[in-house]
Amino acid sequence: MLKLHFAPNSRAGRIVWLLEELGLPYDINKMSFHPKDLKSDEHRARHPLGRIPVLDDGDVSIFESGAIVEYILERHKNGGLKPAVDDAMWPYYQQWFHYCEGMIMPPMNTIVVHTLLLPPERRDDVVLGQAQRLLGKALTPVDGWMEGKDYLIGDFSAADIMLGHSIFMSNRLGCVIDEMQNLKAYVQRITERPAFQTAITMI
Numbered sequence: 001m002l003k004l005h006f007a008p009n010s011r012a013g014r015i016v017w018l019l020e021e022l023g024l025p026y027d028i029n030k031m032s033f034h035p036k037d038l039k040s041d042e043h044r045a046r047h048p049l050g051r052i053p054v055l056d057d058g059d060v061s062i063f064e065s066g067a068i069v070e071y072i073l074e075r076h077k078n079g080g081l082k083p084a085v086d087d088a089m090w091p092y093y094q095q096w097f098h099y100c101e102g103m104i105m106p107p108m109n110t111i112v113v114h115t116l117l118l119p120p121e122r123r124d125d126v127v128l129g130q131a132q133r134l135l136g137k138a139l140t141p142v143d144g145w146m147e148g149k150d151y152l153i154g155d156f157s158a159a160d161i162m163l164g165h166s167i168f169m170s171n172r173l174g175c176v177i178d179e180m181q182n183l184k185a186y187v188q189r190i191t192e193r194p195a196f197q198t199a200i201t202m203i
């Protein structure tokens with residue numbers, strides 16, 4: 001049985017969402033988003049930085065949300081929820097799948113640190129402002145790309161689980177501005193998916 005090491009309000013929600021979309025059975029080790037759980041010796045043995053998500057599957061224990069998504073699709077769903085390599089949309093599937101951790105999450109991490117995680121006296125408004133501008137710039141091309149599309153490559157795919165989740169989180173942080181109409185509609189569309197709704201009670 002697949003076992004997901006999870007904490008609420010985190011990237012681990014992507015994996016719950018994927019597993020729900022695929023209808024795969026899984027166990028969850030639900031930890032708190034707190035050093036007492038994430039930085040424990042037990043969890044550092046799974047992830048050297050004490051982070052989540054981590055997935056266990058028999059002898060395999062793997063971290064990095066994108067790698068976990070690919071692992072599940074290849075080992076448990078015969079490549080489902082992604083286009084074939086010779087499909088015209090495959091390059092764009094790759095592009096948006098990786099744009100999530102590469103371009104959206106770095107400024108979002110900074111925003112979370114300087115609005116939620118640091119004590120107020122250590123938050124820096126200059127750093128926060130830079131990260132908010134950077135995130136806005138990174139979201140703009142996705143908004144343009146989504147014109148006339150329901151999902152990133154037309155049909156729903158695992159790229160939506162990666163990038164869609166990060167856009168949902170950006171929206172929750174107030175960084176998807178009203179002018180980004182395509183992204184607003186996209187967030188609405190993914191939050192209406194039953195698997196997302198099941199996962200979101202734990203996200």
Ligand SMILES: N[C@@H](CCC(=O)N[C@@H](CS)C(=O)NCC(=O)O)C(=O)O
Pocket residue numbers: 009010011012038050051052053063064065066101
């Ligand atoms: N690139 C990694 C990032 C993992 C990561 O930073 N996870 C966050 C939660 S979203 C975490 O565990 N933070 C706890 C901490 O930094 O102490 C991934 O995609 O899995």
